[in-house]
Amino acid sequence: MSGMGLEDVVENASRRYRTTQSMVVGGLRDAILSGVLVGGQPLRQDEIAEQFGVSRMPVREALRQLEGEGMVSFYPHRGAVVSELSQEEVLEIIEIRVALETMALRKAFPLLGEEELRLAEDVLRSIDEEENLVSRWGELNWRFHATLFSPADRPRLLSIVKAQHTAFERYIRVHLVLSDYENPQREHYELLDTCRRKDLDGALQLLSTHIQNTGKTLLSHLR
Numbered sequence: 001m002s003g004m005g006l007e008d009v010v011e012n013a014s015r016r017y018r019t020t021q022s023m024v025v026g027g028l029r030d031a032i033l034s035g036v037l038v039g040g041q042p043l044r045q046d047e048i049a050e051q052f053g054v055s056r057m058p059v060r061e062a063l064r065q066l067e068g069e070g071m072v073s074f075y076p077h078r079g080a081v082v083s084e085l086s087q088e089e090v091l092e093i094i095e096i097r098v099a100l101e102t103m104a105l106r107k108a109f110p111l112l113g114e115e116e117l118r119l120a121e122d123v124l125r126s127i128d129e130e131e132n133l134v135s136r137w138g139e140l141n142w143r144f145h146a147t148l149f150s151p152a153d154r155p156r157l158l159s160i161v162k163a164q165h166t167a168f169e170r171y172i173r174v175h176l177v178l179s180d181y182e183n184p185q186r187e188h189y190e191l192l193d194t195c196r197r198k199d200l201d202g203a204l205q206l207l208s209t210h211i212q213n214t215g216k217t218l219l220s221h222l223r
Contacts, residue, residue: 006037007051008036009030009036010027010052012030013026013030020054020058021058021062023052023054024054024058024059024061025066027052028062028072029066029166032066032082032170033138033169033170034135034170034173038082039082039085040084042080045079063080069167070083070163070166071083071166071170085222087219090219091215093164093215094215096160097161097165098207100160100161101161102204102207103157104149104158105149105152105203108148108149110151120148121192123140123144124185124188126140127140127141127185127188135173137181138166142162142165145161145165148191148192148195149161171218172218180217183217184214187206191203191206
């Protein structure tokens with residue numbers, strides 16, 4: 001996207017990440033999320049190691065970590081490839097997100113205070129003002145959701161939920177246009193207002209509908 005190649009991603013990663021392992025994982029993740037590496041593309045460990053200037057071991061470990069995040073798939077006789085998201089997988093991710101995010105919000109709700117609500121609103125203002133929204137939507141969208149869930153104090157749960165957000169992000173970057181972000185952002189404000197009113201049932205329903213609507217929008221572009 002925007003003429004960026006893997007060499008550019010590697011250069012950016014070498015500046016952003018402190019350790020070899022985090023550089024390779026972060027660089028490959030960035031390349032997949034930005035569309036530099038596309039679904040179905042083979043990931044040859046020796047070539048990646050040469051690009052990053054590292055041995056094959058951190059590359060192998062990075063690919064396994066990205067497999068756990070749903071970004072990479074391993075096949076017999078083919079090795080690692082960038083995973084592709086099918087319609088069936090989108091539907092499954094929607095189901096997982098609805099189940100786990102409503103659980104997280106339910107647990108967080110009694111402890112959701114003015115500080116978290118203010119931080120969540122700050123994120124929404126940042127989304128409104130962001131000039132490069134397509135590339136930053138995933139990060140800011142997750143920050144909003146994670147802020148509402150943070151009082152639940154369930155780090156493992158949030159780690160699983162974040163992985164589902166990440167699985168959507170690269171397809172959202174490629175397929176959605178700016179107008180597609182208007183409805184989810186409106187739903188964000190509605191969810192925030194409902195949380196402020198301490199309406200748990202209303203907030204859970206809005207969150208569920210919000211996730212399903214996002215999935216439907218993505219599905220319409222994948223068909």
